[in-house]
Amino acid sequence: MDFVAQLTLFVLAIFLGVELITKVPPTLHTPLMSGSNAISGITVVGALIAAGSDSGMLINVLGFAAVVLATINVIGGFMVTNRMLAMFKRK
């Protein structure tokens, strides 16, 4: 993908993000933070590629660290968000 196409995605996604997030009510801001945090664990995609590329010890170590950290982020983030959201009930 060329740089301009990447930059286009980046800029448009920021606008989309601002539009979306401003609609989230204050009562859900903590789950929003943990949820968006889990989503930022998308780095797991890059981590998997690095860890599975079999390109030497240093890369294996970095890849392993990246997979562990990103997986904590993803699993921990989505689970704790779910735990919090399940508590929000109407009467």
Next chain:
Amino acid sequence: MHVSQNWIDIAYLIAACLFVLGIKGLTKPKTAVRGNLLAAAGMGVAAVVTLLNEHIVTYEVIIAGVVVGGLIGAIMAKKVQMTSMPQMIALLNGFGGGASFAVASAEFFRGSANDTVSIIATGAAVLIGAVTLTGSLVAFAKLQELIDGKPMGFPGMKLVNAILFIGSLVGIGYLVVNPGNEMVFWSLVAAAMVLGLFLVLPIGGADMPVVIALLNSYSGVAASAAGFVMGNSALIITGSLVGASGLILTSIMCKAMNRSLTNVLFGVMAEAGEAMDADEVYAGKVKSTSADEVAMMLETARRVVIVPGFGLAMAQAQHAVRELADTMEAAGIEVEYAIHPVAGRMPGHMNVLLAEAEVPYDKLKDMDQINPTFEQTDVAIVLGANDVTNPMAREDKGSPIYGMPILNVDKAKTVVVVKRSLSAGFAGLPNPLFAKDNTLMLFGDGKGAVLDITTALKEG
């Protein structure tokens, strides 16, 4: 198995759409659980198709990493107390930044970054990722009280930070000209890690909510930069969504605390105006009351607003408060909760703490919703909140907190403040609310006081 790159990219697009729909779900409490599941499904799609990538030839390291990370993540999510949520999120932010930093480093050593754009992106991912990692660890340690929450620093710290930052940029520039220089790369890593420490150490514990929101934003930007390195659209889109989310929350918190982002980051406290003398404010004007008296007042009230602060959560009094509210509602009294944006330790924290105590979310009103209703409120009960009710923020132009948005509890017919003593809050200022004609002080422990009122109300 060989799958064409086009199909993999389409799967990433589907994942990105699921993330957007997921965040959209979070705009209403009713659809929020489903939204979170949609986002998790998106992550599942992205992870599974990545395993089909032609560059992945072995699975041992991947499996080991997923098992270790999955277990740690699941245990953390199950065990964490709701009062410790800010620490948990600080830690998760740090891990997200750390992952992007490790991914970019691996790409660097694989030699896949060789054109200008991808080298700059690698440098940015390393810089932002490492700053997020060490900065979040400091924020975690401060919130968990492993280290002192007071601002820490040394003379010339800002200058050192500026040198570290400019040095990092120069290092990235050098790597563009001489790709693959490992010495320069490791220096960049070291500089970024120290910079993360030095940026958060001088920020006080009370300002941590802003820092967490900002680090949340950084972790997104770091993921986005890693996406530029790898030419991966899913990472770019998702990273910038999270980056935008963190920035918005940062600005909301800054507004609620009446501080500018620069003030928080560079530790500038508001200029102390003429210090008001506490004795002068309170002398002879403070009226104290008892639980029985409050219960009698509540019996004749039609509308009561409860104003919780973090003190209430520290005393684990949320359940006691809900029981009081239930008792009042059973007697036909309308009860609502007024939530200031900084009532907890992070945006929306108090709402989660009350939801945990099974307070229905439609009773939780934010500042803009509740403020116009105080004039029709018979009794406002302030529990463990102080600065966010201080009328000086509205009335006294010389006050350091002038302009801070507050809950206008003093407009209620009667205000009951439950508090141990007349001591000052974070801002270190006396609160003239306590001396107002319509204010009654109920001195004592928050939880005990609430239980006493409830008992008196049930008996009466």
